[in-house]
Amino acid sequence: MGFEYYMPAYHVNSPETIQKILDSFTNGVGELYTTIEDGYWAGNGMYFWDNTGNADYWVRQRKHKGLSSKVMGTSLLIDEDSILDLTNENVLNSFERLWPMVAEKLGVDQECSPGKKVNSICEVFEKIKIVKLCGYYPKKKEHPFFDNSSTPQMTIKARIIFCVKDIDRLSGATNIE
Amino acid sequence: MEAIEFEKGLLDALNKLDDNDVKRIREKIGVNSDYEIDEDGFTHLVVKSKSFVEANDVDMYKESAPEIKLENKNNLVDAVENNDYQLAA
Numbered sequence: 001m002g003f004e005y006y007m008p009a010y011h012v013n014s015p016e017t018i019q020k021i022l023d024s025f026t027n028g029v030g031e032l033y034t035t036i037e038d039g040y041w042a043g044n045g046m047y048f049w050d051n052t053g054n055a056d057y058w059v060r061q062r063k064h065k066g067l068s069s070k071v072m073g074t075s076l077l078i079d080e081d082s083i084l085d086l087t088n089e090n091v092l093n094s095f096e097r098l099w100p101m102v103a104e105k106l107g108v109d110q111e112c113s114p115g116k117k118v119n120s121i122c123e124v125f126e127k128i129k130i131v132k133l134c135g136y137y138p139k140k141k142e143h144p145f146f147d148n149s150s151t152p153q154m155t156i157k158a159r160i161i162f163c164v165k166d167i168d169r170l171s172g173a174t175n176i177e
Numbered sequence: 178m179e180a181i182e183f184e185k186g187l188l189d190a191l192n193k194l195d196d197n198d199v200k201r202i203r204e205k206i207g208v209n210s211d212y213e214i215d216e217d218g219f220t221h222l223v224v225k226s227k228s229f230v231e232a233n234d235v236d237m238y239k240e241s242a243p244e245i246k247l248e249n250k251n252n253l254v255d256a257v258e259n260n261d262y263q264l265a266a
Contacts, residue, residue, distance in 0.1 A: 002178065039222070040214035061217055081178055090180035098187055105191055106202055113212040115220070123202040125183075125190045137218065 002080025009048035009076035009162055010055035010176060012062065018070035018175065025173040032167040042086070042131040042163035043119035048076060050160040052176065057140075057159070075171040076162060082129040084118070087160070095121070122165060129166040135159045 013021075017033055024031035034044050049055045052071070059069040085091050095117075102120055103110040122128045136158050142148050143156040164170065178186070194202075210224045 040212035040220040043212075061219075064217065065219065081182075083178060084183065085178075088180070091178075091183055094180040094184045098184060102187070102191065105194065106199055106206075106208075108203070108206070108208055109211075113214075115212045116206065119206045120202070121187060123205055124194065125187045127178075127186060135218070139216070 004077065004079045006075045006077055006171065007050070009050060009074055010052055011046060011048050011072050011074070012055050012058045012069050013072075015068055015070040018072050021072060022173050022175060030167050030170065030173075032164065032170070039115045040113050041115055041135065041161070042133050043115040043117075043122065045131065045163035045165045048074070048162045048164060050162070054159045054161075055176070071176040073174045073176045076130075076164070077169045077171065078130070079169075082127050084122070084128045084131045086131060086133040118163075129164070129169055131163040131165070133161050133163065135161050 011018075011021075011033075013033065021031060021033050032046050034046055049058065055071045059071065062069045084095075086095070099117055099121075100110055102108075102117075102124060106120055106124075108116070108120055118131055122131075138157065140157045146154045146156065210222055212220045213223050214220050
């Protein structure tokens with residue numbers, strides 16, 4: 001059995017949708033809001049950032065698209081037995097190796113987006129409740145605090161994201177001002 | 178989960194799928210649509226052309242597919258260089 005722990009996580013969406021999610025938790029229902037806004041990466045699910053700075057980044061991106069936003073926070077249950085970690089190269093190698101078998105079994109085009117591959121695999125292997133990934137933003141300007149050389153270095157261009165596929169991973173929801 | 182657990186779990190689940198499971202999953206994931214991403218990182222859902230759909234449906238169901246097994250556990254965590262693999266954003 002793997003480790004289990006809670007961590008703060010942040011979701012960005014329209015004020016109306018954030019309010020619906022908050023209300024659902026207030027009413028004791030708790031609804032998972034799934035969107036295609038990020039689906040290309042890890043498929044269907046509710047996407048969360050791991051800190052408020054990254055959530056603020058996405059608020060700014062949405063603003064550039066003319067979209068208003070609110071941020072909600074939650075306590076995210078990380079259970080290592082049910083997380084598909086796409087930041088783990090060993091897991092990625094397995095994913096890459098097994099995907100052709102999954103595609104053949106389901107009769108799905110092998111050449112498709114990562115999100116569609118994840119959707120397919122999660123439908124087959126239902127134990128997966130969270131997909132962890134690292135988003136890379138090449139257009140983002142590097143933070144001046146960091147070096148900008150060809151050596152291994154710290155970067156602000158990569159961000160950890162969680163795609164949550166089951167509501168039982170979330171404990172409550174809070175409006176973040 | 179670790180890579181070995183992922184491989185075992187996925188292969189086991191694959192081998193348990195029957196035709197009805199495959200049909201249900203195909204409908205749920207939408208075999209004729211896929212995601213695309215723009216330069217700002219926003220996803221868009223696109224529907225494939227009719228010709229693609231027809232071509233893709235030709236071998237929709239593969240009966241008596243062979244059982245899939247772990248072929249070489251030693252290769253499981255080999256350092257396959259994935260330097261070209263980047264999430265588009």
